[in-house]
Amino acid sequence: MGFDTDVLVVGAGFGGLATALRLAERGHRVTLCEALRYPGGCASTFSRRGHRFEAGATLFSGFGPGQLFDRWIRRYGIDVELDWLDPVVALRAGNVTLAVPPDRGDFVERICALPGAPAARVRAFFAEQRRVANTLWALFDDPRLLPPFGARGLWAHLRRTPRYVPLLAWVGRPLTAVLHKHGLADWSPLRVWLDGLCQITVQCSAAEAEAPFALATMDYYFRGTAHVRHGIGALATGLTDALTRLGAEVRFSSRVKGLQPIPGGWRAETRGGPITARRVALNLIPQAARRLLGWPEGANRGLDRRAAAVADGWGAAMLYLAAEPPPGAPDKPQHLQCVLDPSRPLQEGNHIFCSISGAADRGRAPGKQRTLTVSTHVPMATLRALPEAEQGAYIERIQHAMRATLAARAPEWSAGVRYAETASPRTFERFTGRDGGLVGGIPRRVGLRHYLDLVPRAVAPGLHLVGDSVFPGQSTLATAVGGWKLAERLHRALGAPARAPLLEVKV
């Protein structure tokens, strides 16, 4: 049977974009359908009444020389301007304030210089963390090292075996076990820093976090991390343009409404009519995939298991603000991680991530105003447990708490606010098609089940998930690496493409 396309990718989040781009590089026929008029999903940039805001994600890794985004930007001449920051992030948590430089060695010295720091133990802890991070980040820098392996990947792993041994000691244990080993579990500045960092990376506290994942993501700010001027939407659009140049078909405002198996492939119902494809990559959370397929709970165990893990996670409440810069404000973009009360859970407005655009980022807001994207974690189990009529008031209380945290920890910016919009999990549901507004992927709470997911499995023959609910998980880089990996797998399954790759494919 003739198919309209080799691979249909549903959704232009970073997972879908990367899958489509890598397949197009390989010479396959690709169709990418995105429900919205623009790409990027949770990592997009939107316009509202003369302002341009980041929808969710604001700070990105993977731009270092040779890393995935750097490679694509260079290969396709993508016109994005990066702001390299120092500090990358500043933690403001009452009695703990810490500016994080882009160099991990400098960071460790800065922590050691804090009053009362047990410097020798801190250095030993970070030396151990560094070994784990170096081992695991190699997998991001070279996705061939992620399963399923080709012969070259397997060989590379065999040679790396000695590096995995120290890592095994921490499998199935929380990050706090590593702190205990180094006698640091009760040293509050490090605990506050780690709790905050773990919440935004592995999506749980240091006491809950599966140690190897947490130790690796502790390097997030030191791995080619930058702010994208004009918004991350610029990179998403650049990747879409590259796709089009490679001959892929990109359809915006094209929601896929249903999906059915047909002999040898799948048939999708879209706004523009049906599309048949040999393979499908769904850049959706498992709940949304089930809905698209018309599968009730119980129809597919793999999807149910993933859906339950995602449901045990988070939504986001947002403030989108425009503010006059305070006197002496840095010209560069700023990322402030603010905690009102470090003794309370880092969620529901008690902990906010506030990203402020730079002076050179003209056109984001009227005059010299800067835009602020402020986010906090909403525990979805708490939200769901409330009667529907009370959910709005709960989110409003959270947004009120976000304002209070901003006023207490970043008063210089809070005082200058001239414009405000808000968003809730319901807004994310409406704009990104994530059921209930579930964002953040699967929290990496202690457990061996995370390692079962290292090997990607098809949901059904020829049907795959991509995005932050599959390995390696949450963040633009992680979803893009997952997409790259899926594309390689599909490439092997599809066999030789109908046409030669349009560009030289460097592996």
Ligand SMILES: Cc1cc2nc3c(=O)[nH]c(=O)nc-3n(C[C@H](O)[C@H](O)[C@H](O)COP(=O)(O)OP(=O)(O)OC[C@H]3O[C@@H](n4cnc5c(N)ncnc54)[C@H](O)[C@@H]3O)c2cc1C
């Ligand atoms: C508040 C917040 C802050 C964050 N901060 C950061 C950060 O600073 N740095 C970082 O790296 N990461 C951050 N993240 C995480 C990062 O944004 C996500 O992990 C990543 O963007 C998710 O990408 P994804 O590929 O899973 O797809 P999504 O972003 O979910 O995209 C899915 C796409 O599919 C489309 N779609 C849905 N249904 C359909 C359909 N039926 N038909 C067609 N299209 C459809 C949607 O419109 C959407 O565009 C943050 C996330 C949030 C929510």
